[in-house]
Amino acid sequence: MSDDSPQKIRTEAIESLLKERGLIDEEAIDEVIAMYNERVGPMNGARVVARAWTDPDFKRALLADGTEAVAPYEFEGGQMEKLVVVENSPGLHNVVVCTLCSCYPWAMLGLPPRWYKDPAYRSRIVREPRKVLKEFGVHLDDGTEVRVWDSSAEVRYLVLPERPAGSTGLDETALAALVTRDAMIGVARL
């Protein structure tokens, strides 16, 4: 008997059988894992956000048609046939979820964190978003509207956070470093 988790053992069983039949393409697996470890992640979304903060024409285009606006970046990672960017402003806060599975804009943010895929977040954020956001440290006054975006089809959502106070004069690269994954999901403010 083993102390390994049932999932680990099951994975090894399936993998070893597939390997014996020559069905596993190791190179393809290494490539896809390298892609998500190295080239796909929240730094992509952060570049887009920082540019929107500094380039009003780009921001207008991004909010009007996110897919087209980010196309020139040629981000890898999939899960993003259509991108809709929703903007936070004083009196308006946006937050993204997928209650039915765990849809997430991989190409902009990388693979989702565990809490995003867990039942607690998926069940609660559509029902009591203010309470959940408070637990994340986002305190909204009663006058602030909360818009929840439940990604129930192939459209993917990205929150454009408010530019932080005190960031005047920073260039796009410095601004991008301030943008977090959580702010682009909508569970943090900058």
Added chain:
Amino acid sequence: MDGIHDLGGREGFGAVEYEADEPTFHAQWERRVFGLYLQRLGGAGNIDRRRHAIERIDPRAYLDHGYYGRWLGAMETLLCEANVLTREEIDARAASLGARPDDLVAARPSTKPDVMGDTEDPGDSIRPLTRSPRFGVGDDVMTMRHGVPGHTRLPAYARGRRGCIVLHHGGWVFPDTNAHGKGEYPQHLYTVAFTGAELWGETAEPGVVVHLDLFEPYLEFDDV
């Protein structure tokens, strides 16, 4: 399908467990499942079929085995249904690797899986339509009151609810048919806004609007 996956609005799951500086994968097996599942072994792997395979795993495993555990269950389900592997040989191999007889196995392959044909996954879902959309931005709509068997993308919490169309996204592959090998039947897709009060009644938090992306067949005009 009224499955365990349809989590919106369920209660009792407690606090969100946040992990600072979380790694992409928490174990080597998660990394392997990720790489293997994206190879789409098991054939006819359109996105809707693969999502539905996750919905069909053992509901206890859905809650207990984590995200990549769900993928593992879906992968095994599809591999068995495509006759690439058999449940018995996986069980035997797992036992030889130290699995216990009472370990919970997520996969529950159907003995009569949907016939998917030999079509490849096109990898995209946008299908421009020549027919006009039935609804326009600003229209008040009512969602279907009841669920449907099999895969569908109208969450239970938004059934029989009044909302307002805020975006129209054109034509997209219809998951309800595509997941079952019945064809793409593209449909107009809309973003529909629902007030918190419409969804949750008196217990709703103030000033909340929930948006869902819903296919045209899920909607009727709200002319009451």
